[in-house]
Amino acid sequence: MNRAIILFLGVLATFISALFGINLIPKLQIDTVRPEGTLLPYGYSELAARGRKIYIREGCLYCHTQQVRPKQDGSDIPRGLGMRQTAVDDYVHDNPIVLGTSRTGPDLMNIGIRQPSDEWHLLHLYNPRIVSQGSVMPSFPWLFKEQVTAADTGVPLKIPDKFMPKNKRPIIPTDEALALVEYLKSLKRDYKVKGVP
């Protein structure tokens, strides 16, 4: 047989083996686990779904994971990142999935349980160093605005003097900040999943 044909077939075969092996077969196997009903076992409200888009837009996923590893793979559970490891069911509504690969910041899969306070989240997003000294997380001031006229309704943040903008105007969250916080608070995997200890 012609060498070029052997080369061609080999190149094709190795590619296809892995395409099936680590992409399509897992997909077929896992896709069947999709639970019935649209909001099971967890779901996002409309506001939280909007917040999730902002989470992706601002690139939060490059510093935060959303997965809890089993005991043999790390001390996620002793550290209190979750009660159990995360499983396929915990992501069925996620598109795109934001598992993340970096823990420059803590895992957020259960941040809704760990930190339920709106006020904390808003201050933290405005400037993480207000509530967490030494943090390297970016500030997101564009998710907030100054309260100038009566039309700017909203509860002003209680920002310590040191972190106030120079003009000292009150700072209120935009809809985007509220949506993002709603998303963060919705992150809780506090139900049981069959077959996961």
Next chain:
Amino acid sequence: MQASEPNIASKLDVSARWPCVAFLVSGIFWLLIGSAFAFISSYKLHSPEFLGSIPWLTFGRVRTAHLNSVIYGFSSMAGIGTLLWLVTRLSRAPLQGVGGLLISAILWNLGVTVGIYLILTGRMQGLEWLEFPPPIWIIFGIAFLFVVWSSLRTFRLRASQYTYVSQWYLFGATLWFPPLYMIANLPIYSGVPQAAMNWWYAHNVLGIWFTPIGLAAAYYFIPKIIGRPIYSYYLSLLGFWSLALFYNWNGSHHLVGGPIPAWLMTASITASVMMAIPVTTVAINHHMTTKGHFHMLRVSPTLRFVVFGAMSYTAVSLQGSTQALRSVARITHFTQHTIAHSHMGMYAFFAMTLFGTIYYILPRVTMVPWPSARAIRWHFWLTGIGIAIYVISLTTGGFIQGFALDNPKKPFIESVTALIPYFWMRTVAAVLMTLGHIIFAVSIYRVLRHFVTTYPSIKGKSA
């Protein structure tokens, strides 16, 4: 030049002139842009208020702009330029479809430009390495068809039925990347299968797109410059086929401990460990070829860069094999260690190899010599020392971070503050590497300026 038939060689080089210039020079342009994004991202990690109120330069967007400009801009474009030139030389046939390739270069630049713009303005996809939204992948798809067509057409016209190892790698890269990229962008994935797809893709971009081009270059330039044949044909054969078989299966090791089926993790960890086979065969083959000729590193800048790249390939791959083991991943997973590893692959191996190939190719296709040997030395040492500082600091910092994270008694913030000195070292590395790139770009600019002024007279000669 040591080509046995200089006339044929230079005719071939002329046939590949414009596509090579277009792709290589565009690649260097994106390298500069990518370096600027890299510096900003790096600085922000120790000084988060730096440029902190500009939404489009927030860390999450600018590091993504960095990744995409160096992957799809620099590495892919300079990679294609190298691929085209090697295909032409090795087939001993003039490069086919030059017009299409020029359109391809324009489309490719357009795709990267629009993609980066969309990332900076907050419209990225949310999947790592696949952040460019859908319109871009159609542009890349069309652009790549021209490359496939030219590369295969030229290969078909090859002067001899006998094929050299570099040609296998180039053939593989040409046929592997388009379906890889297309399938990854199909809108059929969500949830955990999407994560499996994501890492099948992202790891394979390195494994079956960049790596084969880098190895093809190493297999071409090392024997060529030293002037003796490759040590063993059988090792080349083993190296190629074991790479094709195992690298493809590596991706899921990025998901160790994640919510994927256990068999999938085991399969990928096994394949990652098996990577030791192609890597050591290639290393032995290159080492035995170079043995006794290491003094040549001093005279040939191309050889110096390529050998640096080839040695880094061995190092990064063996490190990757260990990193995939669960006991190691427990500490290193999710830390800066991974970032060090990826830069060892993409930069210490691939970028350095590309620098070496560009030093060889560009003067041949433009017929203009490099203006300054000193500039080349500076380029080598700045980037070489820069990437060494980069890898050493983040590998160390990553371990420290990993041990802190693995100790549930330590508050999280300790893993952050412990990293700050290493983040600073990374910024120093980024500055050194960027300086190297600027020096390189100036040399290229000088070659091009000379080329443009002398082109009318060259044209007459080569026609």
